[in-house]
Amino acid sequence: MQIPFFDYKQQLKPLKPEINKVINSVLDSGQLILGNEVRKFENNFAKFINTKYGIGVNSGTDAIKIAMVALDIKNGDEVITVANTAIPTISAIREIGAMPKFVDIKNDFTIDENKIEKVITKKTRVILSVHLYGQPCNMSVIIKIAKKHNLKILEDCAQSHGAQLKNKKVGSFGDISCFSFYPTKNLGAYGDAGIILTSNKKLFDKCKMLRTYGMKNTYYSHIEGYNSRMDEIQAGILNIKLKHLKKWNNNRRQIAEYYLNNIKNSKIILPKIKDINNHIFHLFVVRTNQRKKFTKYLLKHKIRYGIHYQFPIHLQTAYKFLNYKKGNLPITEKFSKQIVSLPIFPELTKTEIQYIVNTINNF
DSSP states (O other): OOBOSOOHHHHHHHHHHHHHHHHHHHHHHTOOBSSHHHHHHHHHHHHHHTOSEEEEESOHHHHHHHHHHHTTOOTTOEEEEOSSSOHHHHHHHHHTTOEEEEOOBOTTSSBOGGGSGGGOOTTEEEEEEEOGGGOOOOHHHHHHHHHHTTOEEEEEOTTOTTOEETTEETTSSSSEEEEEOOTTSSSOOSSOOEEEEESOHHHHHHHHHHTBTTBSSSSOBSSOOOBOOOBHHHHHHHHHHHTTHHHHHHHHHHHHHHHHHHOOOTTOBOOOOSOTTTOOOSOEEEEOTTHHHHHHHHHHTTBOOBOTTSSOGGGSGGGGGGOOOTTSSHHHHHHHTTEEEEOOOTTOOHHHHHHHHHHHHTO
């Protein structure tokens, strides 16, 4: 038995006739960029998250960059976020010349909201909340802090398509939110794609211009912009897959629940879950003080794994100029040496899940 960490082909197989049909339809239409499929997906996904507007772009990274420009974040402005995230979160901040200010995390891997106010300065403009692994941040407290200090909230929802807090989906809490549809996501395209969501008409209009060179409808730039457009084929694929997302997220929860109830090994620290019904388990991340030995053991037993993320961004060479040192974010740094992501995708079979659990319990 060989268990992959992720296998998009298993999900593709039953959807392939419908996906082939939409690809052919797009090709026959002659409209390959920003056509009916993109508009349809923008509306469908905004409705799914419960925001008024959606702006399809070419990646989650560009979504964050464009969202910050729309929020009028400028060179030297500070953005509060975490260092235990994918590099794109930070590279998007730096692309516009803004400066990330890192806050340590809690034992559930999300930003420690009680430490946010300590890093706020006169230059702070935004709190960028990363709903990591599919688990929401504590948005009620973050919103209070933002209001108190007159800050904007940008939600990084790249790993949280459908996660929620008290029946309100992440992506609908902040001023603006960003999603990635990279192929490995719970809702993944078959290439790069992303979206910006907001219920603010002014932000919507500005993002729409920014994704196409700052233009409205003609070859005239009203503001400096970018080339960041979701293409029709990816939008068509996402429209099909969106109909299955709720079921896929439920499948992930069931797998996670089985892991939580049945992994019983003192060497393995299970993730801290605030509410399994709110989490959509893009990743199921355990911790161990014997990671090298554990991962070698998993591979020996033909179980693939991931590590998300083993190099905290504040200690990476590219970001030395931010002047962070070892010990500045102790929980982030500690967890980075312990984390291991187990296979969790909707098509895992009961036999495979049981095999994973039994193998881990025998470690």
